[in-house]
Amino acid sequence: MPELPEVETTRRGIAPFCEGQAIHRIKIRNGRLRWPVPGDLAARMEGETIRSVERRAKYLFLNLDHGTAIVHLGMSGSLRIITGDTPAGKHDHIDLVLESGVTLRFNDPRRFGCWLWADSASAHPLIASLGPEPLSPEFNGRMLFQRSRSRNTPVKSFIMDSHVVVGVGNIYANEALFKAGIHPGRKAGRISLDRYRCLVEAIRETLSAAILMGGTTLRDFVNSDGKPGYFAQSLLVYGRAGEPCPECGTALKEIRMGGRSTVYCTRCQR
Incomplete structure (x- = not known):
């Protein structure tokens, strides 16, 4: 979507x-x-x-x-x-x-x-309770760190919660967690402030790059002039299960988390 x-x-x-x-x-x-x-x-x-x-x-x-x-x-x-x-x-x-x-x-x-x-x-009820925009100053490592305390939910689910931060969908959560070197299943409350700061930068970098490339076309999306987005060509882990990790060469692993495909490197992400 x-x-x-x-x-x-x-x-x-x-x-x-x-x-x-x-x-x-x-x-x-x-x-x-x-x-x-x-x-x-x-x-x-x-x-x-x-x-x-x-x-x-x-x-x-x-x-x-x-x-x-x-x-x-x-x-x-x-x-x-x-x-x-x-x-x-x-x-x-x-x-x-x-x-x-x-x-x-x-x-x-x-x-x-x-x-x-x-x-x-x-x-409006659909808008009023939404979290901050991921490219805004309000979204930062300390905010994520504070909101994650005592949270046992996996960090991937945590950053995909629109009440925490908006717009970090499944594709971009996979990519950002890989760039930050964080295992998607790690409990949100067990991640340090410094690692959350790295994750925030990874999220911003991933989303900004995707916007510049017109989005990611995986199934139905086309942009306003009917042309597809091209970020799919730059994906590091999503959709690449079994392929070599671009950093260490280990085969990327795929699991289901919250009903969604989750791809990560067992060596690079901890």
Whole structure:
């Protein structure tokens, strides 16, 4: 599913076309997404101007003068900028036709995404309890260290908890833990402050690199211009079980943790 780098890539792709543009018309072909699209969404948004496009965790905010449309891409969703005469496909559920003539089109084959409305996005129940952004100053080694005390959960599950920090999905957790030399199954409460500082830097490095490369395409993700991300070509451990560790040559091991694939080096990660 699209993770933070893919969502940030999408935001950067659509923002120049959307910001400052009035919404001429909204066409909802199928409002049966993860949660039903609000019946008054079109009435709230048509004629309004998109002041900014922001990201919080894996959510995109289309900020208008009197509220915000909250968009989530779900498991397989995408937002693309298209010309107005591009025919809609089977899974093209929502179009925002802008005054410039271009259309912001939402495609979601599995319909696990969402389009919701909030008068205040930060106060919405889906947003209010989220942890800090991983690329923000609020996310640092001391914060992770303090929140991990007395926690017996594996560190991989700990950093994937959106109440601790947002946007560290499975792929990027695997990669960051390898770079920091931390075993994914080590108890979060048994990791030192210095090692958490290393992990924070590894998370930032991994996510920043993925954003620059347009995200990771493993199954469904394409960015706002329909092109795939290329970070998959740079993955060090994820999806490479049985292959040599890029550091020591030991065969990488794969286990299931929290129902998710977890790949690590038995020698380099402790």
